[in-house]
Amino acid sequence: MDQRFGLDKRIILPGDFPLAGGGVLPELTVAYETYGRLNANASNAILICHALTLDQYVASTHPRTGKPGWWTRLVGPGKPVDPEHWFVICANVLGGCMGSSGPTSIDPRDGQPYAMRFPVITIGDMVAAQTRLLDHLGIAQLHAVIGGSMGGMQALTWAVNHPARVQKVVAIATAARHSAQNIAFHEVGRQAIMADPKWQGGLYAPDAPPADGLAVARMAAHITYLSEAGLTEKFGRRLQNRDAVSFGFDADFQVESYLRHQGLSFVERFDANSYLYITRAMDYFDLAEPFGGNLARAFAGSPCRFALVSFTSDWLYPTAESRRIVRALNAAGAPVSFVELESPFGHDAFLLDAPEMNRVVHGFLAA
Amino acid sequence: MDQRFGLDKRIILPGDFPLAGGGVLPELTVAYETYGRLNANASNAILICHALTLDQYVASTHPRTGKPGWWTRLVGPGKPVDPEHWFVICANVLGGCMGSSGPTSIDPRDGQPYAMRFPVITIGDMVAAQTRLLDHLGIAQLHAVIGGSMGGMQALTWAVNHPARVQKVVAIATAARHSAQNIAFHEVGRQAIMADPKWQGGLYAPDAPPADGLAVARMAAHITYLSEAGLTEKFGRRLQNRDAVSFGFDADFQVESYLRHQGLSFVERFDANSYLYITRAMDYFDLAEPFGGNLARAFAGSPCRFALVSFTSDWLYPTAESRRIVRALNAAGAPVSFVELESPFGHDAFLLDAPEMNRVVHGFLAA
Structure with missing residues (x-):
């Protein structure tokens, strides 16, 4: 199958999809985009996780706005995540509004939109939905998961909830928990x-x-x-x-x-x-919470390698939050590289031209 | 006259009150509170200027909420601004809703509330209304004007627009302009x-x-x-x-x-x-704007003495904004003392228990 740019895809998985909050979806839809080709032993897959208001159109034209993909600076021909080498996947998150199951979806039990009957979800649920997509695509293990902001929260959650299914984790401009602010x-x-x-x-x-x-x-x-x-x-x-x-x-x-x-x-x-x-899913996010507040325990035994990037002027998920993750990974004995990059552009820096970030990602994927 | 705690007062001044934006109020009402007694030569008056959502009840019970005055830590018996020594005045700002002329006031021309027919005002207009109150009270010159946040903007404006009418200016947790953020x-x-x-x-x-x-x-x-x-x-x-x-x-x-x-x-x-x-008045505030963006020129020739206080964790009006004012005052040759105080409480620190701030104000008034 040709999985080049711009083909809208979705899987519909009948059967219960249980959620962390105790709710159950009677079926799960995951809308996604892929770029490049999966190799014979399915070892070249990279999952990109998107932020709060973004979507699966990481490197292809957005069907509603007509705008180019939101991370074409990082993903695309000649870029650090090059579909020439990697099979790149990006799925609309569970709860989203670009095709994956969410409050705008039809509840198959009565044919009406869920609206606020949709169960409250977590970052872990979003990641669990992504594992179903990988199952469907025949990918046992990702070479890497990469995400910024809420995407970074998903990337970190992959390492904690599904450590055997991912080799490398890139978490950019993110945090392991939502702060009071x-x-x-x-x-x-x-x-x-x-x-x-x-x-x-x-x-x-x-x-x-x-x-x-x-x-x-x-x-x-x-x-x-x-x-x-x-x-x-x-x-x-x-x-x-x-x-x-x-x-x-x-x-x-x-x-x-x-x-x-x-x-x-x-x-x-x-x-x-x-x-x-x-x-709401982001507010509930606290990776250490199920581990008695000990973030190092969350990462204990993880076979993953980690790369973290923060930006000096990001006050939404400031460098201190990345340092907290790095300390926990160090305590857990997990290999981690971390760099704080100078930028005047605040949290949005990860979506803008960031040559140093590109070098970090490129080097980490190649290593 | 007895001007002790808790007596609601207001002046109604017929006749046009012209505004910086070109509008005119057909009459001006200023609601105010006073504490202490004005001395024989009217030399012991201190004006307190309030912040965005506060009011004239700086040291007396708020008539709607029943709560104590908002700055009883600074103003009151035994406090740095002691009504035993000073005649303390605090007026509801122009545009406010606690008795001074504002959008809830009745337009005397048609007997209806102004609502959005009220002209857009500036910090300078607020201060001009306060000068009318001083005229009414027979005060040619204030010993000091003290304010935090928007109150500090008014205090600085006193020094620029009415330098002969105030000896000392205390500007706390404030800025000389509103930033883009x-x-x-x-x-x-x-x-x-x-x-x-x-x-x-x-x-x-x-x-x-x-x-x-x-x-x-x-x-x-x-x-x-x-x-x-x-x-x-x-x-x-x-x-x-x-x-x-x-x-x-x-x-x-x-x-x-x-x-x-x-x-x-x-x-x-x-x-x-x-x-x-x-x-809106705060957004329009830029003390240097009428002086070609040169804040030092705004203060040039001012006979006032200045004390500035900022707080380490205030990100609304951060210390850098106070330093900018201090640099301009230095360039203008105006005497200024400045201290940045440690506090974890952000902008609100100036309203909380701040012994060092109290010492600064007490010393500056006594000097």
Whole structure:
């Protein structure tokens, strides 16, 4: 089979899919993209895990926005993750809205969308769904799993929950748990969505979503993806289309106009209920929690090799969180390389041009 | 006249009050509290300027919430600003909702509330309204003006716009301009309010305010008042009333419950339109802007003495902003003392127990 760019794929697996929270899905759908070809002994597979609002279109055109893949700087011909050498897989996360089972999916038991009847999921559930995809693709073990932000949380979870199925773990701009501040920002976003009367307890029609609430949620979150210095450099106090302030409530400042645009464009490509479920999964994420709070114990005995990358101006998942993971891996005796990269671009740095990050990933995959 | 604790006062000044944005108020009301007695030569007056969501009840019980004054750690008998020695004044800012002219006020021209017909105001306008109050009280020159956060912006503005009317300026946890990130967070709050259908373009009835939107705005802002480390120390990932997570969307985590409470209690004491106007005034604040961006020129020739205080974990108005002001004051040849205080409590540190801050203020007033 030709698994080159741009072919929408999904698997539908009948039968119960049990979830960490005690819920059960009567069937599981995983939508995914692949790039390159799986070799004869199925040893060249690399799984890319995506962040909160991204999707499986890591290196191919997004079908709704028409925009190029979100990580073409890292994945693609001539890039560190080159489909010429690797069979690259990226799946829409469980709970997502780009084809995998989520609150927009139809519950086969009654033919209606799940909406808020969808069970609350965890990062571990997302990873478990990915293992089903690998089973389907005939891949016993990944050469590597790579992810940034929530993708990094999934990558780390692979090493803890399915250590025999992955050789190398690349976790970028991430953390092993959601902090109180992380939870707080997500809660603001959820409250903004739920406060929108159009949300209707999650039972909105596809063409009448709680767009205002979702836009506010996106705006609040977007600030956390950028650094104060980055915002100052990019926008400062520069005015929008005006020589002087208007003394009104229009978007006088460029940063206001930018944020409003971020909110508006987001609602065209993302589902509000999915946003609720995925943020909740992230808030519940604490890799050490089942191990009495001891992160080293979570990694104990892991045969995986690890590469971690953080960015100096990332205040969402700051370097201290990566260092905590590194210390735990050291204590667990797991081989780990770690680098903190200079960047003014905050958390978003991992999605931008980052030659040093590319070198780290390339070297780690080749080693 | 007895100007001891707890007497509600206001002045109503007929006649045009012109505003920086070109608007005009047909009359000006300033609601204020005073503590202590003005001496015979009116030389012992100290003006306290309040922050975004505070009010004139700096050292007396809030009439709506029944809570003690918001700065009784600094102002009161035996405190650095002791009404035994000083005549302490605190006025509700222009645009506020505790008695001074603002969007909840009645426009005398038609007997209807201003709502969004209220002109957009600036920090300079707030200070100009305070000068009218001093005129009324017979105070030609303040011994000192003291403020934290937006109060600090007013204090600095006194030195620039009315340098002959104030001897000493104490600016705490503040900045001489709103940064792109500051503006961005305010814009999220405003969009949350305006997205609430109950806002109705500002024409809501007093008993049917856009409470959901205002609560979301408050929640987002509240995160910026606390530090990441402070939130971790105070809440971490501790659960609310439960031994395990609920796998639902209730407030599982204590930090969620805390934030929701902050949002709900805020709407009981604050007006949504006021929040729009005051945040807008802060966004427009850039003390150097009328001086070609040269902050030193803003302070040039000022006869005032300055004391600045910042807090290590304040990321809303970080120490770098205070240092920028200090550098400008140095360049302008103005006497300034500056101290950065250690605190884990973020921006809110100035409202909490801060013995070193108290010593700074006490020493500076006595000098």
